[in-house]
Amino acid sequence: MEAKLRAILPDAELLKMYEQMVLSREFEESCAEQYTKGHITGFLHLYSGQEAVAVGATAALHRDDFILSAYREHAQAIVRGAEPKRVMAELFGKATGICKGKGGSMHLFDPSLSFMGGYAIVGGQFPIACGLAFAAKYRKEGRIAACFFGDGAVNQGTFHESLNWARLWELPVLFICENNSYGIGTSVARASALPDIHRRTCGYDIPSERVYGMDVVAVYEAVKRAAEWVREHNRPYLIEAITYRFRGHSMADPGKYRSLAEVELWKSRDPIPGFAKRLVEEGIATEAQLEGIRQQAQVTVAEAVAFAEESPWPEDGEVWEDIYV
Amino acid sequence: MPDMTYRDALNLALKEELRHDPSVVIWGEDVALYEGSFKVTRGLLAEFGEERVKDTPISENTIVGVAVGAAMGGLRPIAELMTVNFALLAMDQIVNHMAKVSSMFGGQTHLPMVIRAPGGGGSQLAAQHSQSLESYFMHCPGLYVAVPATPADAKGLLKSSIRDNNPVMFLEHELLYNSKGEVSDDPEFLVPLGKAQVKREGTDVTIVAYSRMTILALQAAAELEKEGISCEVVDLRTLSPLDTETFVASVKKTGRAVVVEECWHTAGLGGHIASLIYEGCFDLLQSPVQRVSGLDVPMPYSRKIEKLCIPQPESIVAAVRETMSGKY
Incomplete structure (x- = not known):
């Protein structure tokens, strides 16, 4: 029996998580277009x-905790507070982008949000975290570093070096x-000798757990x-969050x-309608309210595209800037 | 000014900067309890403690990457790679991260950090422990590269590197650690990054060198003086930023140039320096620029043949004679 949502978070926080998931989805689908x-x-x-995963985890962190991620990080940046229009402008390569158009999709960064970057060499973010x-x-400072990464990154040397290092130096990561x-x-089963990724920390005496990453509240509670x-x-x-990407690795x-059947199975577990259903069933929001949130997200994304x-x-002179200080 | 070794000058620079700024921290393999493979970090653990002077696991890529993160987080880390050969294990963090984060994040962060790495050949350490990789780092935009030749420059450049807000590859030469020279004990003594120095004035030919090659160039110049050839020796001191102005001005004066590099000849930095000389004063050159380089081979162990692979004072002397007899 699942706990009632209200026992976990106030209504406003729950609706904010819904809003962030919807905005992330609308943003990504607009990017595809x-x-x-x-x-x-x-x-x-x-x-x-x-x-x-991004929404539940970010909600559970302190506002000044560092967040680092890989190259699939638009949602992490936006959920942390990056303006969608400046992220979209970055993707368009425009001067108003969050990194002046120099980073692009894979390298979003905003230290004022403690969002410390998207890194596109697999595993590069572990030592930096x-x-x-x-x-x-x-x-x-009392803050921690939250380091997101994919299942592919756990076979890089930096993963193992950094787990060892973080435990040895007692670092809050x-x-x-x-x-x-x-x-x-390449599936996890074809790449990892031990596919249960969370169990790979035992050699470093680091506690770990697995969470169902299609449930925003489960992620929130585990990360909290x-x-x-x-x-x-x-x-x-x-924390190992079990999740699924509905699209390909990249647009290419x-x-x-x-298999189509596998993709359809996971789409039936879509975290957004699942959460919407619970919000309505538990009387936290009406269908109409949720539809209003979706429409507002579409407006925000349309404005972001127009801005970009x-x-x-x-x-042209910008090409020589920011390499050295 | 007291005489001290290159090693002690580096050690003094580290101590002064650790005293000067609490955000300076240092880590690397065996730097704390063991006091460094080459004893450059002697006494640091005792004076500054475990929080600031830290031993690390043998994980070079992470040694650099943790410094990248710590620099982003507001510290001034100095990370030691036991030798520059092990930097090859850290090239991902050096080239893909340390050199890139400032520009690819639109200038929103910078990295006040130093990677110290001893290197160079001549100690019979064979192919994997005798490399001169300075061209690799010089090739990569976003890094500074310091290559001190004397104890005074070792101290002054290291202090400037620690205080600078850009990431610096600080390349020490293993055969210079015991060399001696006058070093200022002023804690504010700094040598600026990006300024070459004329180490010896002359009129007939310019020898452009760096690190240990500067010392060999000075020995060659003393030898050539006996023959009546007056050599000017320009010590680059940093390869990035590169002080083109100083060596081009010298060649404009002498009309002849020899570039000495310890790294491999093929695609070595000497070719780049030569091209800058041609671009800067081709019409004033009286003969082609000569290059003295490391041989294009993996370093052999045997001392008899190891010597053939590294520029020697005699090979510099020969190159200078060649350029003196050459004509356009």
């Missing part, structure tokens, strides 16, 4: 299907694996407990390595 039109170019990795956690501990079953087209444990003990912890991926379209390109 803009990519098809040629407005977004380069690599584009979409998050549709995985929203419950440890360094940020070390700085926070050294400066007695919360490792959050978004296990969507595939590293591009884990983050407070990390903060209290100044030690790392790992037709996804032939997985109208924004100027970077000046």
Whole structure:
């Protein structure tokens, strides 16, 4: 028997999580459209299907806790507070983008939000998360580093080096694996000797758990407990969230390595309608309210696209800026 | 000014900067309890404690990456790679992260950090422990590369590197650790990054060098003086930023140039320096620019043949004679 939502969070917080998941989905689906039109170019990795992980986890962190992620990070940035229009402008390569159009889809960053970056070399963010956690501990700031990564990253050397390091130096890092079953087209079973990713921390004496990542409240509760444990003990912890991406690895991926039946099964577990149903059943929102949230998200995304379209390109001289200070 | 070794000058720079700024921290393999493989970090653990002077696991990529994160988080980390050869295990963090985060994030963060790495050949350490990889780092935008030749420059450049807000690859030469020279004990003594220095004035030929090659160039210049050839020796001191102005001005004066590099000849930094000399003063050159380089081979162990692979004072002397006799 599931606990009632109201026993976990106030109505406003629950609705905010719904709103963030819907905004993330609308944003990503709009990105796909803009990519098809040629407005977004380069690599584009979409998050549709995985929203419950970013939204549930971010809601459970403190506002100044560091967040780092990989290259499928639009939703993480927006949920943390990045303006959708500045993220969209970044994807369009415009000067008004969150990184002045220099980073693009894979390298969103905003230190004023403690959003410390999207990294596109698999596993590159692990040591950086440890360094940020070390700085926070050294400066007695009381904040932790939440490091998101995919199931593919756990076979990189940096994963193992960083787990060992974080435990050895007693660093407040919360490792959050978004296990969507595939590293591009290679399934976890074909890449990992031990497919139960959360169990891989035992060699480093780091506690861990698995959570159902299609349930935003389950993610929230697990991350809340884990983050407070990390903060209290100044030690790392790992959460493996089981999730699924509804689209291919990137826009260039037709996804032939997985069956239609598998994709349809996971789409039936879509975290957004599932959460909507609970909100209505428990009397937290009406269908009409939720529809209003969806329409508002569409307006926000349309405004973001318009802003990106109208924004100027970077000046040529910008190419030499920001490399050195 | 007291005489001290290159090693002690580096050690003094570290101590002064750790005293100067509580955000300076240092870590690496064996730097704390063991006091460093080359004893550059001697006494640091005792004076500054475990919080600031830290041993690490043998995980080079993470040694660099943790420094990237710590620098982003407001500290001034100094990470030691036991030798520059092990930087190859850290190239992902050095090239893909340390060199990139400032620009790819639109200038919203910067990395006040230093990677110290001893290197160079001549100690019979064979192919995997004798490399001169400075061209690799110089090639990559976003990094600074410091290559001190003397104890004074070792101290002054290291202090400037620690205080700078850009990421610096600080390349020390293993054969220079015991070399001695006058070093200022002023805690505010700094050598600016990006400024070459004329280490010896001359009129006939310019020898452009860096790190240990500067010392060999000075020995060659003393030898050539006996023959009546006056060499000007320009010590680059940093490869990035590169002080093109100083060596081009020198070549404009002498009309002849020899570039000495310890790294491999093929695609080595000497080719780049030569091209800058041609671009800067082709019409004033009296003969082609000569390059003295490391041989294009993995370093052999045997001392008899190891010597053939590394520039020697005699090979610099020969190159200078060649450029003196050469004509356009």
